[in-house]
Amino acid sequence: MLKHLLFTAAVIGLAACGAETTAEPQASKTDIKEAATPKQDIKTQDLGDGFYMLLGPGGNIGVSVGEDGVFVIDDKFSRFADQIIGQIRGITDAPIRYVINTHYHGDHSGANADMKETGAVVVAHDNVRKRMGMSFENKAFGRTVDAVDETLWPDLTYSENATFHFNGQTVQAIHTPNAHTDGDSILFFKEANILHMGDNFFFGLFPYIDVDGGGSLAGMIASHEKALELVNDESKIIPGHGPLADKGDLEKTYEMLKTIEKRVIDEIKRGASLDDILKKDILADYAEYSSFIDKDNMVKIAHRSILEMQ
Numbered sequence: 001m002l003k004h005l006l007f008t009a010a011v012i013g014l015a016a017c018g019a020e021t022t023a024e025p026q027a028s029k030t031d032i033k034e035a036a037t038p039k040q041d042i043k044t045q046d047l048g049d050g051f052y053m054l055l056g057p058g059g060n061i062g063v064s065v066g067e068d069g070v071f072v073i074d075d076k077f078s079r080f081a082d083q084i085i086g087q088i089r090g091i092t093d094a095p096i097r098y099v100i101n102t103h104y105h106g107d108h109s110g111a112n113a114d115m116k117e118t119g120a121v122v123v124a125h126d127n128v129r130k131r132m133g134m135s136f137e138n139k140a141f142g143r144t145v146d147a148v149d150e151t152l153w154p155d156l157t158y159s160e161n162a163t164f165h166f167n168g169q170t171v172q173a174i175h176t177p178n179a180h181t182d183g184d185s186i187l188f189f190k191e192a193n194i195l196h197m198g199d200n201f202f203f204g205l206f207p208y209i210d211v212d213g214g215g216s217l218a219g220m221i222a223s224h225e226k227a228l229e230l231v232n233d234e235s236k237i238i239p240g241h242g243p244l245a246d247k248g249d250l251e252k253t254y255e256m257l258k259t260i261e262k263r264v265i266d267e268i269k270r271g272a273s274l275d276d277i278l279k280k281d282i283l284a285d286y287a288e289y290s291s292f293i294d295k296d297n298m299v300k301i302a303h304r305s306i307l308e309m310q
């Protein structure tokens with residue numbers, strides 16, 4: 001069975017490029033910085049009223065700027081730390097007070113040490129710190145995920161939810177259990193009506209679900225349901241990957257995830273093997289969502305997640 005769980009070379013390539021790996025090797029941090037191309041990779045999108053979205057390689061960053069200072073959600077990779085801090089400094093000289101990690105993956109938390117050096121406190125769900133401090137088997141990638149250096153671990157963690165009162169906003173950090181990983185949070189700026197979904201929301205792409213890291217398709221679907229309770233037609237939604245989205249975009253992705261789940265469950269109930277399901281090409285009508293997770297990998301992730309939840 002295990003061979004069915006292993007991904008294709010394309011997805012292993014994803015691990016090599018670091019898009020979803022837990023962190024960059026610490027020993028090579030300096031080398032990576034030196035090897036980074038000088039061109040500006042990180043772009044800032046102004047969302048209005050002191051809110052910004054930083055796009056570019058790695059997970060999308062959310063930034064709130066105001067009288068209390070700077071509040072940051074996720075921080076991409078360490079090799080972009082200078083650019084990230086530079087973009088923020090282009091907006092304000094105010095101190096970076098908090099950096100929230102939506103989950104443990106290195107493309108969302110890789111610059112934690114750099115952000116701490118500026119004086120920021122890094123905050124996340126308990127399981128983010130737990131995952132960063134442990135080694136575990138990633139069967140999907142066929143490799144061991146090593147613990148990362150302690151300088152990257154969050155300083156402050158919470159077991160369920162947390163609320164920040166910052167820059168005149170009520171900022172709710174809501175834990176969505178066993179979704180993309182086992183330590184996800186979505187961040188809702190209530191008054192500004194802006195939601196950062198972390199990697200619970202891949203906009204326009206099939207999602208990676210880190211089953212080895214405690215994620216599940218059912219949890220991803222539940223996280224969309226939770227998010228849809230929070231937002232309205234005016235909400236701005238920052239996905240973990242992809243451009244700025246709205247409620248309609250989130251609803252569309254939610255429907256897709258539900259459809260994937262239903263189709264795979266129906267096939268399992270019929271007695272189909274994973275190979276049978278793959279041969280049937282049950283996600284052909286969603287081919288446009290294929291990216292680093294293609295439609296076959298999506299079926300493999302969904303199939304494994306559903307079987308492991310039973």
Ligand SMILES: [Zn+2]
Nearest residue numbers: 020105180199
């Ligand atoms: Zn991720």
